[in-house]
Amino acid sequence: MSSVRLEAVSLWRRLQEEASFDLKRRIFTLLKARRYERRRRRVLDAVSLDLPKGEKLGIIGPNGSGKSTMLKIICGILSPSEGKVSVEGSIAPLIELGAGFDPDLAVRDNILLYGVLLGHSAAEMRAKMPFILEFAELDEFADVPVRALSSGMVARLGFAIATDTNPDILILDEVLSVGDESFRNKSRRRIESMWHDHVTVLLVSHDLQFIRESCSRAIWMQAGGIVKDGSPGDVVDAYLRSVDSSAQERLARARARLAP
Amino acid sequence: MVLTERMLRARYRGSILGIVWSLMNPLLMTGVYTAVFGYAFRQYYAGSVLHYALVVFIGLTVIQFFSGSTSQALSSIVVNSGLLNKIRVPFEVFPASTVASHAVQLGIGVLPLLIVVTLFSTHDVFRALLLPLPLAGLILFSAGVAYLMSTIYVYFRDIPHIYELITFFAWVTLPIFYPAAIVPEHVRRFLVFNPLFPTVQSLRDLALGSGWPDLPSIAASLAIGALGLGLGLTIFTWRRREFMDLI
Numbered sequence: 001m002s003s004v005r006l007e008a009v010s011l012w013r014r015l016q017e018e019a020s021f022d023l024k025r026r027i028f029t030l031l032k033a034r035r036y037e038r039r040r041r042r043v044l045d046a047v048s049l050d051l052p053k054g055e056k057l058g059i060i061g062p063n064g065s066g067k068s069t070m071l072k073i074i075c076g077i078l079s080p081s082e083g084k085v086s087v088e089g090s091i092a093p094l095i096e097l098g099a100g101f102d103p104d105l106a107v108r109d110n111i112l113l114y115g116v117l118l119g120h121s122a123a124e125m126r127a128k129m130p131f132i133l134e135f136a137e138l139d140e141f142a143d144v145p146v147r148a149l150s151s152g153m154v155a156r157l158g159f160a161i162a163t164d165t166n167p168d169i170l171i172l173d174e175v176l177s178v179g180d181e182s183f184r185n186k187s188r189r190r191i192e193s194m195w196h197d198h199v200t201v202l203l204v205s206h207d208l209q210f211i212r213e214s215c216s217r218a219i220w221m222q223a224g225g226i227v228k229d230g231s232p233g234d235v236v237d238a239y240l241r242s243v244d245s246s247a248q249e250r251l252a253r254a255r256a257r258l259a260p
Numbered sequence: 261m262v263l264t265e266r267m268l269r270a271r272y273r274g275s276i277l278g279i280v281w282s283l284m285n286p287l288l289m290t291g292v293y294t295a296v297f298g299y300a301f302r303q304y305y306a307g308s309v310l311h312y313a314l315v316v317f318i319g320l321t322v323i324q325f326f327s328g329s330t331s332q333a334l335s336s337i338v339v340n341s342g343l344l345n346k347i348r349v350p351f352e353v354f355p356a357s358t359v360a361s362h363a364v365q366l367g368i369g370v371l372p373l374l375i376v377v378t379l380f381s382t383h384d385v386f387r388a389l390l391l392p393l394p395l396a397g398l399i400l401f402s403a404g405v406a407y408l409m410s411t412i413y414v415y416f417r418d419i420p421h422i423y424e425l426i427t428f429f430a431w432v433t434l435p436i437f438y439p440a441a442i443v444p445e446h447v448r449r450f451l452v453f454n455p456l457f458p459t460v461q462s463l464r465d466l467a468l469g470s471g472w473p474d475l476p477s478i479a480a481s482l483a484i485g486a487l488g489l490g491l492g493l494t495i496f497t498w499r500r501r502e503f504m505d506l507i
Binding site: 013014021022023024026072075076077078079093101117118 | 342343344345346347348349415416417418419422501502504505506
């Protein structure tokens with residue numbers, strides 16, 4: 001049984017341009033009879049993917065290759081221009097942690113609001129509050145507005161809220177590098193505790209070593225498409241080989257990390 | 261809708277101060293207007309300065325609700341782009357919850373005061389019971405404008421300056437602090453085209469009038485509200501698919 005299934009999914013996005021955000025400038029452009037052209041870009045190009053339940057998928061590829069976009073489509077944040085997406089089970093999305101908080105609200109209220117937006121009830125969130133605060137190590141800051149927290153603290157809070165669930169599908173987008181060393185170890189342990197056989201995991205990471213060790217399958221994305229799909233070892237090796245001479249230095253660093 | 265309510269609760273948990281403030285503001289402004297114009301305009305209000313003050317107060321609560329809620333809702337989609345990029349939330353929630361939070365303040369602060377005024381001046385419970393109707397019209401219309409403006413703001417980020425002008429225009433063309441009678445005849449007949457006019461008219465009639473309540477004004481207020489919301493939501497839904505690419 002597949003839990004996530006993409007069938008030839010393509011996504012076109014409008015490019016954001018300076019002029020498209022300014023009414024006055026737009027009017028002047030029209031008055032000067034300059035043609036106003038909307039530009040669109042294909043971000044995902046006929047991506048097909050079939051994940052059976054319990055698969056741990058590692059996703060690698062350069063920045064801007066569509067990794068996060070694909071995860072957003074799976075979460076339902078973006079809807080595809082073409083193709084079909086089907087998802088079975090509850091999703092815990094962990095994307096770009098900490099971006100969605102209201103800076104003026106206290107930590108406590110943000111936890112409540114955020115949890116509600118994630119689909120939990122307010123009562124449920126109140127019950128979970130102490131555990132979330134404890135995990136994020138923010139007990140003393142419960143009534144402080146989020147704007148007063150450091151960026152590391154905000155990321156910790158986001159991680160603590162989002163992982164305080166029992167999802168069927170876990171989506172991890174570069175979240176293993178949150179916070180300081182001790183929190184990183186703690187969050188890794190929590191993710192490992194969620195790493196049950198029946199949970200489907202989609203993980204975007206530049207930590208190739210982690211993907212090699214913990215995933216059961218990997219895909220390599222480039223320019224909105226899947227270049228290679230297979231066992232983590234093969235895909236990571238192929239990816240590393242392809243990184244060309246201009247990125248020789250990065251390659252060397254990655255090899256050094258893989259060597260020991 | 262459930263989400264809106266929860267969001268509201270999280271946001272306005274126990275902020276009694278906010279409600280006090282939402283009452284203080286129109287009361288203080290009423291005081292200023294009454295001090296400056298009350299004496300000069302009293303002849304239009306049966307010679308009563310108090311009557312003038314009440315008329316001003318009702319007008320102010322209407323226009324302040326409208327401009328306050330819509331100009332806050334204007335940026336609601338764009339401001340929450342971080343959230344919208346992270347989790348799946350229906351876009352409709354944001355303008356609606358902004359207007360709803362203002363509506364709660366209206367319901368807790370202004371409405372009881374209007375009921376007291378109505379009971380004192382007309383001794384008519386029926387009129388007091390009708391008060392929520394024009395207020396509902398006001399809320400619906402404001403929600404419609406909130407949807408419309410938050411859609412436009414996604415495309416044009418310089419719209420707040422223009423919108424400020426529009427609200428000012430609505431402010432001045434509504435007979436709030438002046439009697440409509442001082443406006444020259446050929447201008448006055450355009451004042452009724454202000455979409456908030458029936459709301460103000462019917463609220464004043466309910467609170468201060470006599471005889472049979474001005475039902476056509478109440479009906480007009482509700483109709484404009486429903487129409488405004490329908491139009492705003494239509495445009496919002498029509499454009500919604502593009503929002504994610506632009507915020």
